[in-house]
Amino acid sequence: MERDFLLYACALNRILAYNCRLSRQLVDSFEHIGDIFSLSEGQLRELMPRGENYIREILNPNSLEWAFKEIAWARQYAVQLLYLYDDKYPYRLRECPDAPLMLYYIGNANLNMQKVLSIVGTRRASPYGKESCRKIVEQISLNEEKTLIVSGLAFGIDAVAHKSAIEFGLPTIAVLPTGADSIYPSMHRGLAMQIIDNGGLITDFPTLTGAQKANFVRRNRIIAGMADATLLAESFAHGGGLITTAHASSYSREVFAVPGRLTDSSFAGCNKIIASNVANIVTAPESIERVMCWSPVHKAPRQASLFKDEYNQEKKAIIKALGRSPMNIEEILTITNIPVSELNVNLVELEMDGVISVSGGNNYTLLDFM
Secondary structure (H helix, E strand, C coil), X not given: CCHHXXXXXXXXXXXXXXXXXXXXXHHHCCCCHHHHHHCCHHHHHHHCXXXXXXXXXXXXXXXXXXXXXXXXXXXXXXXXXXXXXCCCCCHHHHCCCCCCCEEEEEECCCCCCCCEEEEEECCCCCHHHHHHHHXXXXXXXXXXXXXXXXXXXXXXXXXXXXXXXXXXXXXXXEECCCCCCCCCCHHHHHHHHHHHHHEEEEECCCCCCCCCHHHHHHHHHHHHHCCCEEEEEECCCCCHHHHHHHHHHHCCXXXXXXXXXXXXXXXXXXXXXXXXXXXXXXXXXXXXXXHXXXXXXXXXXXXXXXXXXHCCHHHHHHHHHCCCCCEEHHHHHHHHCCCHHHHHHHHHHHHHCCCEEEECCCEEEECCCC
């Protein structure tokens, strides 16, 4: 890319950062992006009748001086600047009408992999939500062709998605609500470094952009736009994950959600979009693969003699306690004496492994093949 071209693109990205539709209309109207900065005030006013602030910044020579320093900073810290029509720019995101003019990218993952899944959810994730998310990522990792996992580096489900991707050998991208010169939340700085080694960090915000509330909403469109599908792993009735799935739906991308019990307020958002047919219901780790036609690598059946040896003492106690008749969690607690928090996690893992089934009223049954 020509140096002056990048200079103009960087400047315009900052000036029109919160009006990506207008920035795209402008760059598509001129043969060279630099022509926009050669226009007179009157010509700019014809293009943007209500864009006084934009016009003032385009005419201000300090805008290009800022862009020059921004590019120098990016080169110093090996930050890639991806223009909207670059080959490396995520083509799925480019298809969205509100795609950013430029992305700041730190990492080495291919942003245009054959399969891309975004995973979002509440920061106050439950053990069930976390384990469901992990199991889904594990299942997806069994494919011969790797899937890129995209999330937002937040606490809760986002962190689990990134960590699970790293654990199971999948590349992962974190979309930041700040500039590339800072990490939010700061406690995830270590995780961010792991993500860079196993994928990358992306933002459309310039340097010195803080974690403002509006930026979290804006970055959600990138999380949705980069992917073939978005999974809502756990969500209260209101939350950023629901905004992300709304973006995904508006982009005609597939949406998935993990259901919860009627009494689980942390799954109220998931249940809502499932009931309204916005999301496909995830009833097993393979649900996403079936809908998306992502064929997994099937593992050979495990032998019964080895099967139980794979489990910890708590799982073995649960399996021993369960019979063919449904047993509720209180009965299992009485027999096993396993602390309720540990019991819930182990029950989820056994269910996700297909060893037990759960029916109405939170009743558990041992499946026949054990």
